[in-house]
Amino acid sequence: xxxxxxxxxxxxxxxxxxxxxxxxxxxxxxxxxxxxxxxxxxxxxxxxxxxxxxxxxxxxxxxxxxxxxxxxxxxxxxxxxxxxxxxxxxxxxxxxxxxxxxxxxxxxxxxxxxxxxxxxxxxxxxxxxxxxxxxxxxxxxxxxxxxxxxxxxxxxxxxxxxxxxxxxxxxxxxxxxxxxxxxxxxxxxxxxxxxxxxxxxxxxxxxxxxxxxxxxxxxxxxxxxxxxxxxxxxxxxxxxxxxxxxxxxxxxxxxxxxxxxxxxxxxxxxxxxxxxxxxxxxxxxxxxxxxxxxxxxxxxxxxxxxxxxxxxxxxxxxxxxxxxxxxxxxxxxxxxxxxxxxxxxxxxxxxxxxxxxxxxxxxxxxxxxxxxxxx
Amino acid sequence: xxxxxxxxxxxxxxxxxxxxxxxxxxxxxxxxxxxxxxxxxxxxxxxxxxxxxxxxxxxxxxxxxxxxxxxxxxx
Numbered sequence: 001x002x003x004x005x006x007x008x009x010x011x012x013x014x015x016x017x018x019x020x021x022x023x024x025x026x027x028x029x030x031x032x033x034x035x036x037x038x039x040x041x042x043x044x045x046x047x048x049x050x051x052x053x054x055x056x057x058x059x060x061x062x063x064x065x066x067x068x069x070x071x072x073x074x075x076x077x078x079x080x081x082x083x084x085x086x087x088x089x090x091x092x093x094x095x096x097x098x099x100x101x102x103x104x105x106x107x108x109x110x111x112x113x114x115x116x117x118x119x120x121x122x123x124x125x126x127x128x129x130x131x132x133x134x135x136x137x138x139x140x141x142x143x144x145x146x147x148x149x150x151x152x153x154x155x156x157x158x159x160x161x162x163x164x165x166x167x168x169x170x171x172x173x174x175x176x177x178x179x180x181x182x183x184x185x186x187x188x189x190x191x192x193x194x195x196x197x198x199x200x201x202x203x204x205x206x207x208x209x210x211x212x213x214x215x216x217x218x219x220x221x222x223x224x225x226x227x228x229x230x231x232x233x234x235x236x237x238x239x240x241x242x243x244x245x246x247x248x249x250x251x252x253x254x255x256x257x258x259x260x261x262x263x264x265x266x267x268x269x270x271x272x273x274x275x276x277x278x279x280x281x282x283x284x285x286x287x288x289x290x291x292x293x294x295x296x297x298x299x300x301x302x303x304x305x306x307x308x309x310x311x312x313x314x315x316x317x318x319x320x321x322x323x324x325x326x327x328x329x330x331x332x333x334x335x336x337x338x339x340x341x342x343x344x345x346x347x348x349x350x351x352x353x354x355x356x357x358x359x360x361x362x363x364x365x366x367x368x369x370x371x372x373x374x375x
Numbered sequence: 376x377x378x379x380x381x382x383x384x385x386x387x388x389x390x391x392x393x394x395x396x397x398x399x400x401x402x403x404x405x406x407x408x409x410x411x412x413x414x415x416x417x418x419x420x421x422x423x424x425x426x427x428x429x430x431x432x433x434x435x436x437x438x439x440x441x442x443x444x445x446x447x448x449x450x
Contacts (some may be wrong), residue, residue: 028424050393050425074417076388364416 008106116219138218171249195235231273232258257320286312
């Protein structure tokens with residue numbers, strides 16, 4: 001029978017549209033347990049490719065006949081080998097083009113909503129890594145917040161929308177993924193902003209992102225306003241877009257809150273994190289829609305694939321916003337933290353401009369989930 | 376440590392390093408040692424996982440510039 005190719009984009013549609021898929025993941029067990037393709041209606045079988053070198057007869061009965069079977073590995077080679085064996089055994093089968101490497105890189109732009117006078121806000125969902133980037137578009141101009149490193153996705157999208165990228169922001173110095181911010185700014189002539197308190201060691205020029213800084217985007221003059229909100233890092237800054245959306249960076253997520261330890265100062269920043277979550281954010285309008293920089297699992301995705309929820313609902317439902325005692329809060333965000341993201345110290349160095357790894361090395365650093373949150 | 380045989384799979388990418396190592400291993404006798412030279416970084420986790428599953432023992436492992444060297448004793 002036939003071996004078909006499936007692209008990361010096609011897998012993304014299956015996740016978002018809640019379709020079923022049977023994933024035969026042929027990476028080794030540790031890699032699979034650490035990080036896999038998550039789907040609402042996906043089923044999994046993990047058998048390392050090296051256990052299948054003598055044949056696939058044993059697993060054929062375990063592959064369902066009534067749904068697509070997708071073989072997945074790290075880079076593609078092993079999944080293609082196993083897919084060919086399965087096809088030789090008489091079954092139709094797919095392999096994932098580019099493997100987990102391309103899954104980790106894929107971005108799906110989804111419109112979150114309309115802004116004043118024809119403006120729009122888009123969320124770029126990186127399903128494989130749980131990263132969320134944003135583009136605010138108004139006639140003629142765009143602003144980007146927390147861009148991941150795939151610069152061309154953003155510049156091409158801007159071209160399609162016929163807008164000029166004028167402002168590029170990072171809410172903080174990221175530790176789980178490599179920022180594309182300053183590269184987009186350089187390619188487009190846009191201004192690149194970074195919170196100065198996170199940028200003490202950076203080796204490139206940037207414009208300080210200070211509390212209360214406001215820029216206006218496009219002919220409809222959509223306001224993007226900065227709100228200093230430390231806690232995940234000391235510089236962490238949120239944005240309020242068009243008095244409608246609250247971009248929380250890595251401070252507040254849908255079902256979790258930011259961890260304060262990735263820059264090495266958990267104890268020092270617990271107080272800031274609490275102040276931001278329990279005081280600064282509480283003073284804001286509850287009808288603001290929270291747009292975070294990450295999600296942790298696909299339960300946090302809305303029906304159309306976006307990650308967004310009303311602030312008032314999060315105040316009521318998010319565990320991290322409902323810890324009354326300060327002592328318990330401190331304990332929650334500093335003790336028993338999940339493992340840190342892969343290569344997070346190196347990634348911080350890249351984002352400071354101190355090291356400049358090539359594309360393959362960057363891909364390697366970003367392997368795995370983002371792990372920026374505590375629950 | 377005297378390898379019975381040396382296998383050079385430098386420049387090959389996954390799954391070939393393991394495929395070739397297994398093939399070579401099948402020709403050796405119990406207790407023989409195969410020295411494998413590989414550049415694919417995936418081998419760092421896959422080689423030990425494969426050896427473990429197959430019952431072989433990795434008795435030594437070196438990293439020389441970009442080249443990983445595994446010394447695998449046949450079960």
